[in-house]
Amino acid sequence: MAARPRVGVTGAARRWAPAWWCTRLALWIAGASAVRISVRHGDGESDFDALVIGGGNDIGPEHYEGDIREPVKTDKARDELEIRWIRYALDNDKPLLGICRGAQLINVVLGGNLHQDIRKMRRKTHNRPGLLPTKTVTLLPHSQMAITCESQRLRVNSLHHQAIRESGKGLKVVGRDLDNLVQAVESTTAKKIIGVQWHPEYLFYLKAQRALFRWLVAQPDTQ
Numbered sequence: 001m002a003a004r005p006r007v008g009v010t011g012a013a014r015r016w017a018p019a020w021w022c023t024r025l026a027l028w029i030a031g032a033s034a035v036r037i038s039v040r041h042g043d044g045e046s047d048f049d050a051l052v053i054g055g056g057n058d059i060g061p062e063h064y065e066g067d068i069r070e071p072v073k074t075d076k077a078r079d080e081l082e083i084r085w086i087r088y089a090l091d092n093d094k095p096l097l098g099i100c101r102g103a104q105l106i107n108v109v110l111g112g113n114l115h116q117d118i119r120k121m122r123r124k125t126h127n128r129p130g131l132l133p134t135k136t137v138t139l140l141p142h143s144q145m146a147i148t149c150e151s152q153r154l155r156v157n158s159l160h161h162q163a164i165r166e167s168g169k170g171l172k173v174v175g176r177d178l179d180n181l182v183q184a185v186e187s188t189t190a191k192k193i194i195g196v197q198w199h200p201e202y203l204f205y206l207k208a209q210r211a212l213f214r215w216l217v218a219q220p221d222t223q
Contacts, residue, residue: 003031003207004031004032004173005019005031005032005033005049005050005053005109005217006032006033006035006047006048006049007027007032007033007034007035007048007049007050007051007216007217008034008037008042008048008049008050008051008052008085008129009023009024009027009034009035009036009037009051009052009053009054010037010038010051010052010053010054010078010081010085010088010102010108011023011036011037011038011054011055011056012038012054012075012078013038013039013040013041013078013167014069014133017088018202019054019055019099019199019201019202020034020036020054021053021055022201022202022204023052023099023201024036024202025201025204026200026204026209026213027028027052027213027217029210030210030214031205031214031217031218032049032050032120032213032216032217034052035048036145037081037085039077039078039081040079040082044166046088048094049094049095049217050087050089050095050096050097050101050216050217050219051085051086051089051094051095052084052096052097052098052099052144052216053085053086053096053097053099053101053102053103053105053106054101054102054201055074055095055096055099055100055101055102055160055199056075056078056100057073057074057078057101057175058073058074058101058116058162059074059079059101059104059105059162059180060072060079060107061115061116062073063079063083063105063108063114064108064112064114065113065202066113066116066204067116067158070116070117072116074085075192077129079105079128081198082102082105083105083109084218086105086106086109086135087109088143092193093190093191093192094192094206095192095216095219096191096192096193096194096195097194097195097212097213097215097216098193098194098195098196099195099196099198099199099200099201100159100196100198100199102159102195103164103184103185103195103196103197104162104163104164104166104195104197105165106171106185106193107168107181107185107195108168108197109168109169110167110168110169110171111163111168111169112165112166112167112168112169112171113163113164113165113166114160114163114164114165115163115164115181115195116162117161118160118161118162118163119161120125120179121179121181122179122212123179124178124179125177127159127192129158129159130157130158130159131157131159132157133154133155133156133157133172133198133203133206134155134158135155135156135157135158135165135177135178135198136153136154136156136177136178137154137155137156137175137176137177137183137184137198138152138175138176138177139151139152139153139154139174139200140152140174140175141177143174143175143185143186144174144177144187144194144215145174145184145186145194145196145212146174148211148212148214148215149209149211149212150207150208150211151208154175154208154209155206156183156196156197156198156200156203157198157199157202157203158197158198159198159199160197160198163181163182163183163197164182164185164197165182167182167185168191170191170193171185171186171187171195171217172185172186172187172188173185174186175196175197179199180213181200182197183196183197183198184196184197188205192219194206194212194215194216196212199200200213
């Protein structure tokens with residue numbers, strides 16, 4: 001039996017981390033083995049076939065010329081750790097799936113920026129945190145995401161108060177919500193990158209959400 005692809009998964013360092021366990025399960029269903037990466041887990045590991053950059057605290061505003069006076073809950077050590085892993089993936093052509101904060105950080109590393117707080121920008125959708133698929137995202141026809149998920153409209157959950165403002169180099173916006181806020185990005189180059197603003201790991205019971213993890217695992221190794 002062929003060995004399962006090994007996927008590094010970044011995230012919070014705390015012992016009880018539901019996102020890690022759900023991501024691990026979603027990757028197992030997709031045919032891969034997950035390895036946890038945090039400031040306490042697996043920092044020295046580097047032999048991965050792909051990477052998931054997970055959700056969590058706000059990104060330090062100093063990384064994207066944001067307002068450093070705004071009260072935000074950040075994790076400097078995690079920012080630095082994940083920036084290193086994103087650059088590792090980009091330099092070595094490893095597939096990347098960014099989830100919520102992870103999508104934002106990939107965008108920042110590629111030179112994009114963020115809305116620091118979208119709550120006052122909401123008009124048609126509420127930003128109540130929740131794990132259930134209560135929000136609609138529309139994907140661009142013929143985008144990699146629409147092809148992967150086999151749909152141009154997805155029901156997703158929402159746990160964020162920040163979002164991508166301007167996309168970074170080599171990324172394009174392929175998904176927005178009813179307030180026209182960015183919900184999904186993907187690569188415009190040969191790099192294998194998908195970033196989503198929601199949390200598909202909590203929606204692994206839905207075929208379209210499992211498809212994102214299957215896409216990540218199915219990418220060919222170009223090394």
